Each structure stands twice: as structure tokens, then as C-alpha cells.
Amino acid sequence: MYPAEFAYVRPDGLDAVFTAVDEYADDAKVIAGGQSLLPLMKLRLATPAMLIDLAGAGELSGQHRTPSGVRLGAMTTYRELQHSPHTLGLLPGLGETVAVIADTQVRARGTIGGAVAHGDPTADLPAMLLALEAQVHIGSRRGHRRVALDGFITGVFSTGLADGEIVTALEIPLPPAGTGAAYEKVEQPASHLALAGVAAVLTVEAGTVRRARVAMTGVTTTPRRLTAVERALVGSTTSDVALSEAAALAVDGVVPLDDVHASPQYRLHLLEVATRQALQVAARRAGARWAA
Amino acid sequence: MAQVQDGTDVTVSLQVNGRHEVHTVPARTLLVHHLRNTLGLTGTHVGCDTTQCGACTVELDGTAVKSCTVLAAQADGSSVRTIEAVSRGEDGRDGGLDHVQQAFWDQHGLQCGFCTPGMVMAVRQLLRDNPRPTEDEVRRGIDGNLCRCTGYQNIVAAALAAADAEAAM
Missing domain, CATH: 3.10.20.30 (Beta-grasp domain)
Structure with missing residues (x-):
């Protein structure tokens, strides 16, 4: 399969990227790793007249400690993250999520900025980033802004990026002591995309949940937080009964996707199961951290 | 650039x-x-x-x-x-099969051979990342590669044999 014809540029540096994105506006797409965009282009579901390659903008790479967390350049590949023990040690849950994205070869090219900017309803990383309360750094010729990831992905392949804007980095705050995280997913076996994936980040103090962030992917039109589950968890114990009761709330008000891979009812079932498993694993890890 | x-x-x-x-x-x-x-x-x-x-x-x-x-x-x-x-040395000369290819040969890790070039490249990557993988790690490591003939068993055996061969070098 061949993509439709397009012109290609690889601007040298971030300012040149901003200029190109501004100049070509609606006719252009930016390409990072291309592991999502190129398949869409080969199917002619995307037919940009101009492809702006971000690979020449070194500013989009690198991992930095900030006063409150870690900032990861948008061009950071999954593979780079897997080989960044320092970052993974600071941010529980990130390593095990990245490890189940697609396969080795795709992880070598796919980027974390792309995972967020593409707005795929089945992407793994946004679920964990939501549970870790990630912020999205956005840049354009006009300047920079920073927004919460929660609310940034607005629909299937849709985000809050305005014309001329690109994702430049993700910033993740360090979770408090006593925090454990887990990502559980049931996947479509050929594509490895999530039929239901749940990320849980729990802070536990002496057997009581103090803080809970739980998010899902693959089930609805966007990855999103499961706030009813979060509310039920805070103040509860980490007993199997308490976690199962909270997990049962995951399906509340959820309108599931319906496609060839899974019926709505099956997706809801998977959602509850994955939520329960993620909560159990995260609680156990949080407890272990607390004991240590 | x-x-x-x-x-x-x-x-x-x-x-x-x-x-x-x-x-x-x-x-x-x-x-x-x-x-x-x-x-x-x-x-x-x-x-x-x-x-x-x-x-x-x-x-x-x-x-x-x-x-x-x-x-x-x-x-x-x-x-x-x-x-x-893959079998070519620094001098550009062909050195016969490399140890991963040899392991595929020895373990009957292919039938029709269509997937084999990609499998060999994937196994090479796997062994660079993890020189002594377990069987489970091999299966996960090559999950981006499909084979319609072998049922994977002999491919996994080939990857493990290649790891052994590398360790013995």
C-alpha cells in the first residue's frame, strides 16, 4: 500500500517546525514516529498534502527533572523510556504500561507525544498518563501553554490542539510516598490494541486508600478517568471486597464502543475485570512501598 | 539532518x-x-x-x-x-550464516521461509536487549513477528539456541 502523494519537510529546529506548521496549516500533518499516522495514510484515511517531520527538532527530545516531577520530550520513544531506569523508577506504572504497547519494533519508533496527540481511543499510554496526572506542554509560533491531559483528548482522533500547535512535552508530577501503580489490559491479539485497559495509581497509608487515580482506555471514544471508582476508593480499605465494590462502579454511565473485536456488553465486562485487577495490583504495590 | x-x-x-x-x-x-x-x-x-x-x-x-x-x-x-x-563481517566479506541464522537452520526454525528474514532481525534485536532470555521472554520478544507455518515452537528453540551459541563465543 502506498500513501497518497505528499510533500515532505524536516525542519531544522523547533522554531522552524512552528513556522512550517503555521504556514501549511490545514494541509499538513506533523509526523513523529509515524507508527499510527503512516498506517492511516497507507489506508488513505489520512491524505495530508504536506508532512512535517519533527525529527530535526532536537528540542523535542530528552528527559528532565523539574521541581515537582519529570518532563519528557514529545519525541521520546517508548523504547527510550524502557531503557530509562531513572525515569521509570520515579514514575510507578509507566514502565509496565510502555512494555505492553504494540511490539518491540513499533516501540522503537512510536513516541509518547504521538500517543497523546493522535487521540487514539485504544492507546495504552494515555490511560496511565491520566492516572499519573500528566500535563501536556503545547507550543506554537505564538508561544507555549500547558494543560492537564485530563480533558485534552476530546474525541476519536481529536484533541484540544489549536491550529499551528503541536505537543512539545509531557510533564508528570512525582507521586507521593506510599503510591503503587498498575496497568491491566485485555488486548486484541493481532494489533495488541486495548479492548479494555485500566491504569490505577493508589496512595495507601496504613491499609487505607488516601488518594486514587484510575483511568481507562479502549472502551469508549476517548481514554478517560473513572471518577466514580476514585471517589469510592478514597478512605476505603484495600481489602478485596472494598476494591471489588469500587471496581463495580467502573461501568457506571459508560457508553462502550461496538466493533468487530468486542460487543458493548463484553467490553463492559472486561472493563470491570481489568479495573478490579489493576486496583488489586496497585494496592499491593502501594502497601509494599509503605511497608518498605 | x-x-x-x-x-x-x-x-x-x-x-x-x-x-x-x-x-x-x-x-x-x-x-x-x-x-x-x-x-x-x-x-x-x-x-x-x-x-x-x-x-x-x-x-x-x-x-x-x-x-x-x-x-x-x-x-x-x-x-x-x-x-x-547479517552474516557480513566488518570487512564486508560474507561469512556464511551468522549464529542466529545457523540456529534457525539447526532447529528447523522455518518451513516456507517467508517470515524468516524478519524473524532473524527480531531475534537479533531480542538478544541485543536480553542476551540470556527465558522461553517466555523469547515469545514476548518476537511478538511483533508472525509465522503461519511453524507454530513458533522451533523459532523459539532457535532463539534460545542462538543465545546459547552467543554465550559460548
Whole structure:
């Protein structure tokens, strides 16, 4: 399969990227790793007249400690993250999520900025980033802004990026002591995309949940937080009964996707199961951290 | 690295199996088509063409990627190694089968052979990342590559045998 014809540029540096994105506006797409965009282009579901390659903008790479967390350049590949023990040690849950994205070869090219900017309803990383309360750094010729990831992905392949804007980095705050995280997913076996994936980040103090962030992917039109589950968890114990009761709330008000891979009812079932498993694993890890 | 061209053609400069290759091709040319059609290196196969089967796996700057999902233009300035060169030494001479290929031969890790070039590249990547994998780690490590003949059993055996061979070197 061949993509439709397009012109290609690889601007040298971030300012040149901003200029190109501004100049070509609606006719252009930016390409990072291309592991999502190129398949869409080969199917002619995307037919940009101009492809702006971000690979020449070194500013989009690198991992930095900030006063409150870690900032990861948008061009950071999954593979780079897997080989960044320092970052993974600071941010529980990130390593095990990245490890189940697609396969080795795709992880070598796919980027974390792309995972967020593409707005795929089945992407793994946004679920964990939501549970870790990630912020999205956005840049354009006009300047920079920073927004919460929660609310940034607005629909299937849709985000809050305005014309001329690109994702430049993700910033993740360090979770408090006593925090454990887990990502559980049931996947479509050929594509490895999530039929239901749940990320849980729990802070536990002496057997009581103090803080809970739980998010899902693959089930609805966007990855999103499961706030009813979060509310039920805070103040509860980490007993199997308490976690199962909270997990049962995951399906509340959820309108599931319906496609060839899974019926709505099956997706809801998977959602509850994955939520329960993620909560159990995260609680156990949080407890272990607390004991240590 | 800077490359700004406004037309729909791009000039792609690559080191392929140690040779410097400069060609002007349509921007939409996929790396796998560039390797096969422009350079005549047909050892790299096009299987599913949808980033799932791994038959097109090559090493891009030393890391295994699916060349059906990389533009030749994106690879500009990089080095590529294909199945044609895995057994070639620093001097460019062909040294027969490399130890991964030999393990596939010894363990009957192929039947029709279509997936084999990609499998060999994937196993090489796996062993670079994890020189002593368990069977489970091998199965996870090659889950980006599909084989319709073998049921994977002998491919896994080949990967483990290649790890043993590497450890004995």
C-alpha cells in the first residue's frame, strides 16, 4: 500500500517546525514516529498534502527533572523510556504500561507525544498518563501553554490542539510516598490494541486508600478517568471486597464502543475485570512501598 | 539532518549494509519499497503491509523497525542493515550464516521461509536487549513477528539456541 502523494519537510529546529506548521496549516500533518499516522495514510484515511517531520527538532527530545516531577520530550520513544531506569523508577506504572504497547519494533519508533496527540481511543499510554496526572506542554509560533491531559483528548482522533500547535512535552508530577501503580489490559491479539485497559495509581497509608487515580482506555471514544471508582476508593480499605465494590462502579454511565473485536456488553465486562485487577495490583504495590 | 524540500520528491541518503546510497524518490516511498525496488535488496519481505507481521523488519541505526511503517525520507541520514548483510563481517566479506541464522537452520526454525528474514532481525534485536532470555521472554520478544507455518515452537528453540551459541563465543 502506498500513501497518497505528499510533500515532505524536516525542519531544522523547533522554531522552524512552528513556522512550517503555521504556514501549511490545514494541509499538513506533523509526523513523529509515524507508527499510527503512516498506517492511516497507507489506508488513505489520512491524505495530508504536506508532512512535517519533527525529527530535526532536537528540542523535542530528552528527559528532565523539574521541581515537582519529570518532563519528557514529545519525541521520546517508548523504547527510550524502557531503557530509562531513572525515569521509570520515579514514575510507578509507566514502565509496565510502555512494555505492553504494540511490539518491540513499533516501540522503537512510536513516541509518547504521538500517543497523546493522535487521540487514539485504544492507546495504552494515555490511560496511565491520566492516572499519573500528566500535563501536556503545547507550543506554537505564538508561544507555549500547558494543560492537564485530563480533558485534552476530546474525541476519536481529536484533541484540544489549536491550529499551528503541536505537543512539545509531557510533564508528570512525582507521586507521593506510599503510591503503587498498575496497568491491566485485555488486548486484541493481532494489533495488541486495548479492548479494555485500566491504569490505577493508589496512595495507601496504613491499609487505607488516601488518594486514587484510575483511568481507562479502549472502551469508549476517548481514554478517560473513572471518577466514580476514585471517589469510592478514597478512605476505603484495600481489602478485596472494598476494591471489588469500587471496581463495580467502573461501568457506571459508560457508553462502550461496538466493533468487530468486542460487543458493548463484553467490553463492559472486561472493563470491570481489568479495573478490579489493576486496583488489586496497585494496592499491593502501594502497601509494599509503605511497608518498605 | 536538515532537509527542507518542497516538491513531492526527496533525496534520500542512506548507509545500506555499509554502502552509501543516494537516490531521489517520491516522498511517499516506504523504506521497504526503497530497499526492495530502488536498491534491489529483496531479502526484506512485504507481508501484511500493516505493521503487524514483521516480515519487513530491518535494523535502522542499529535498532529493529518495521520498514513498511517508515518512510525512506524519515530514514535519510541513517544507516540500515538488512538480512543480506547479517552474516557480513566488518570487512564486508560474507561469512556464511551468522549464529542466529545457523540456529534457525539447526532447529528447523522455518518451513516456507517467508517470515524468516524478519524473524532473524527480531531475534537479533531480542538478544541485543536480553542476551540470556527465558522461553517466555523469547515469545514476548518476537511478538511483533508472525509465522503461519511453524507454530513458533522451533523459532523459539532457535532463539534460545542462538543465545546459547552467543554465550559460548
